[in-house]
Amino acid sequence: MHKGSNIIGYDEGLIERYGREYWEDVKFNLVRSYPLVKFTVADLQFAITEARKIKKELKQADQIYPTKMRVALRKQYNTRLKLYKKTNIKP
Numbered sequence: 001m002h003k004g005s006n007i008i009g010y011d012e013g014l015i016e017r018y019g020r021e022y023w024e025d026v027k028f029n030l031v032r033s034y035p036l037v038k039f040t041v042a043d044l045q046f047a048i049t050e051a052r053k054i055k056k057e058l059k060q061a062d063q064i065y066p067t068k069m070r071v072a073l074r075k076q077y078n079t080r081l082k083l084y085k086k087t088n089i090k091p
Helices: 007-018 020-033 041-061 067-081
Strands: none
Touching (some): 007 020
16 A cells, blocks of 8 residues: 655644745745756756765855755755756746
8 A cells, every 4th residue: 555645744844944934835836936847968967066066065064054044055056056947937
């Protein structure tokens, strides 16, 4: 039998950790903001190389970031990876 996910627990965890506004963005806007894209091999190779650089930078910083800072850093690193091409679709 296939096990279902713990959607309620996931939602509660997101709200507790990041706040209701972030949860609403993830739950209702994420799919519209980041449509399905196809990557070339070159795109993925670039992203892998860049992700390794980011990982190295984070290890060197050796610190724990507060929640809001992690969200901001995630957006910054996603821009550097060039995998997510955010659209201008507004809910």
